[in-house]
């Protein structure tokens with residue numbers, strides 16, 4: 240099964256994509272996580288991506304598309320994957336479609352996690368991310384067992400640089416301008432499913448499971 244997660248920054252795409260990956264035994268692929276891992280490791284790609292990310296802008300398609308296509312060509316993706324944060328522009332979606340067409344394959348579902356902008360601002364300021372594995376928590380809604388420490392790997396939880404309030408507004412406007420048109424794109428292909436992302440994490444996941452099953 241090949242799934243795309245759509246939704247504004249902070250809508251809960253990553254949270255749900257992780258659950259989907261675990262439930263269906265498919266890799267959860269986040270382009271944001273790939274960039275953050277490159278930043279942490281000080282690679283040239285990471286340094287270039289950081290300049291865009293810290294301003295709340297998208298990393299250019301030329302950089303992003305190659306990374307994603309290389310990742311989905313790996314052996315663990317042969318039975319499917321859940322993409323979190325890709326595609327984020329119509330050109331990215333078209334490249335992915337062309338690539339899959341060439342393999343006689345296609346995306347099964349594009350799931351839009353719908354959350355209004357007002358809720359997003361509250362979620363982002365409370366999000367804490369693991370410096371090591373990228374797992375995300377929320378200081379109010381999704382707490383780690385021990386404050387400030389990742390349940391998965393025991394490393395420190397921090398506020399992401401791009402979750403500072405001054406950057407979140409920019410990310411939201413970039414989302415509305417460049418990413419939201421993908422909702423129509425996948426609607427026209429008949430594979431769009433919208434879930435109400437304002438509910439509890441478990442309720443959102445139950446709705447997604449009902450769609451995928």
Ligand code: AP5
Nearest residue numbers: 248249250251252253254270271297298324366376377440
């Ligand atoms: P990326 O990491 O993809 O960031 P994003 O899309 O902005 O999404 P987020 O990770 O911020 O949010 P999310 O929807 O995954 O929410 P989460 O589950 O964490 O990208 C970062 C940057 O990389 C981009 O700005 C761009 O520069 C670059 N980039 C990445 N991909 C790119 C691409 N394809 N092209 C170009 N550039 C690209 O949840 C948010 C918070 O809410 C958490 O604290 C969580 O615990 C909490 N939460 C989740 N669900 C619930 C719930 N139901 N109720 C209450 N709280 C909840």
